[in-house]
Amino acid sequence: MNKPFHRKKFITGDPAQLKILSLLLIALLVPVFFVGSFLYFLIFKILSEQPTIPGFVPTALNSVVTKTNLTIMLGFIPLLLLLFVWGVIISNRITGPLQRLQRELDKMAKGGAITRLSVRKDDYIKPLADSINKLLIK
Numbered sequence: 001m002n003k004p005f006h007r008k009k010f011i012t013g014d015p016a017q018l019k020i021l022s023l024l025l026i027a028l029l030v031p032v033f034f035v036g037s038f039l040y041f042l043i044f045k046i047l048s049e050q051p052t053i054p055g056f057v058p059t060a061l062n063s064v065v066t067k068t069n070l071t072i073m074l075g076f077i078p079l080l081l082l083l084f085v086w087g088v089i090i091s092n093r094i095t096g097p098l099q100r101l102q103r104e105l106d107k108m109a110k111g112g113a114i115t116r117l118s119v120r121k122d123d124y125i126k127p128l129a130d131s132i133n134k135l136l137i138k
Contacts, residue, residue: 010088010089010092011088011092012092012095012096012099014095014098014099016091016094016095016098017091017092017094017095020087020090020091020094020095021084021087021088021091024083024084024087024091025084025087028080028083028084032076036072043065093123093124094124094125097119097120097123097124097125097129098125100119101117101119101125101128101129101132104117104118105117105132114136115136116133116136117129117132117133117136
């Protein structure tokens with residue numbers, strides 16, 4: 001039985017992992033951009049439809065917009081970082097075992113000893129590794 005495998009790094013540079021991370025980043029940024037744009041458009045559309053704007057409204061609006069921007073940035077940046085870290089962990093749980101499985105199969109194909117493929121019980125590719133192990137036993 002093989003010894004347990006522990007990951008040394010989470011961002012491996014594997015093209016599949018980088019693709020997953022880039023899709024995650026796009027999926028995070030595009031909705032935020034559109035929602036923010038439409039929110040500001042809505043605010044200024046409503047204000048432009050007012051028949052008269054008293055003199056204090058632009059000053060009050062400026063402080064409201066500044067506070068809104070600050071709140072969005074202070075809330076969005078930690079959320080973006082948290083979701084990116086979560087994406088790195090999830091993408092690594094998908095691509096890490098695939099890389100390990102490919103390395104072990106390449107060793108066997110080059111004439112190395114035929115051994116059971118080791119995967120963790122919670123890896124996403126465990127059913128695949130179990131099927132390959134059944135083939136190797138035969």
